[in-house]
Amino acid sequence: MKHTILCVIAILTSCNSTTNTKQEMPTSVTADSATVISSDSTAYSQPYDSTSIDGTTAATAINKVSFNGTLIVPPQNFASVTMLMGGIIRSVNLLPGSYVKKGTLLASLDNPDFISLQQTFLESQAQTEYLKSEYNRQLVLSKEEVASVKKLEQSKADYLSMKSKMEAAAAQLSLLGISTQSLLKNGITPALEIKAPVNGYIGKVKVNVGKYLNEGDILCEIINKQETLLRLTTYEKDLKDIRLGAKVWFRVNGMGTKTFEAKLISIGQEVDETSRSLEVFAKVISEDANFRPGMYVTAQIEKD
Template identity: 25%
Template sequence: MTVVQARTEAVPISFTYTGTIISQQDAALQARVTGEVTDRPFEPGSHVKKGQLLFRIDKRPFEVALAQAKAQEGQAKAQLQFAQAEVVRTDTLADKGYASEQRLQQLQSNAASAAAQVQGAEAAIARQSLNLDYAEVNAPFDGRASLSIINPGDLVIENQTQLVTVVQVDPIDVQMALSSEDSEALREAMQTGEVTVEVLDDAGKPVRTAKIYQLDNRFDPRTARRLVRALMQNEDERFLPGQFVRARVTLGREDKLLVPTIALSARLAQQIVYAVDDQGIVRQKPVTTGDSYGENTSILAGLKPGERIVTDHLEDMRQDMKVEVRSPQKEASNGMAQDGGGSRDDR
């Protein structure tokens, strides 16, 4: 029979959540003018650069409308010039008594109306110039474009047709919804030390690190959770927006009493260990267990540091049984090192 001593060791203070990958910049590009797509000079699903042309919509209707607006502007300016000249001439005549005040007021009104027509024509020019700009759809930032079903020849409708989405993929965020307890622990840890976030693979092994940089300003009253975001480098684009991941948040280290997990047995829904005293007598001890750390489990109550715990032949152990104790050659082989980190898993 082999025994090990229950020992107090420093272990990570951590908790694990299911997180969601969020892009810092995520844009859904819609058509801002109605017209036929004449060109799509990018490959859907590819990387795009800020300012890169993605779609070109037929400009000819807007060029015609712009020319018409400029012509209307010229006509309006000519009418304004004539109306202002009439006001000047009539004002001189009115001073000499050769024109009525009513006539002068009428001409002043005509000049004001002509000025408004000039402003309307200028607004029409600005609008058609804007439509010409909108006829070319460019990438708003560096990122990856989505697949798109819009092809040259398709008719797109202003503010209705979605052309493509563009998302930033490097760096990228991991978003988690923390419980109030863990949120408070995180707040305290961020004031006194460094907090680390590790994204885990399916086997629970860390594959990427992230750094918390945003905390929401409230708890969601429906879930009593607070959103936090951690920034993560993603050059290989292993993680994409909308993906679910496991993330472990470590707040520091604390001392805990550990025993090998294999030393635990269950009796009537109660976890127990078999302790051996100095006379070699087996004592059955109910214990309260905490988090797991690699091959070890923390003991919250029921044991004291230094007590010897049976780690094999547990099915043969009985209360008050006399046994011969055999210590392992190296206690470290019992897995007392706990670098694997424990976690309060998925609140």
């Protein structure tokens, strides 16, 4: 009898121990799960833009609208050097990324038509001077009734015709950057010199010595980065939240978490029929030497 009682006690003790063990295990799992959730919550509770940009601007994310876009330069600061006359490249002084000043020699090219144009101007200029003198002489004679009216009229027509020919040649030379005063003083220039129209950095060079370029071909592009703009894509539903003069805070792809400032200066007036989007432009206030046209940006525009 005593032996039976001892067995029953042992069995009850074993069952109780097993029950306690099963109850404790979920407690451990629950604690581990709570730790994981808490860690995830800390990692994602602060959005990328909200944390850094709000810390800089002292504004709350709820008072901003976020957009994507690119860096650009104004059209007046972006020049395409276009050939007004075709020819074979004789020399070239172009290196992408290098800085040039307005008037810097970029390249020279050979074209017989360029030499002929200079010759036409010089000949017509000399003929114009002679015909002008002849016209003035006939004018004096006609007043003295020595010369006929027909001769006077013919002399006048010859003079005006040659003058217009000279002026046309001078205008063409001016478009090519050739000074007629220099041409009269120094004579014919064998090669056409192409010079930089603006200050800026060279980009997209596609020429080499000996290559033939047609009239209208682009020699290179010159980018003046003195003024930089943001071109952002917005949507019609956002129009109520943006206004001219609003502050814009943006980051540039590849430049880390550094935040830059801009000011909204233009809102597009046409909505794309497919995407229902439109473009807005902001003038960059905090410029950086590393800015390049075409760089991707993420921006926030402050609401009213």
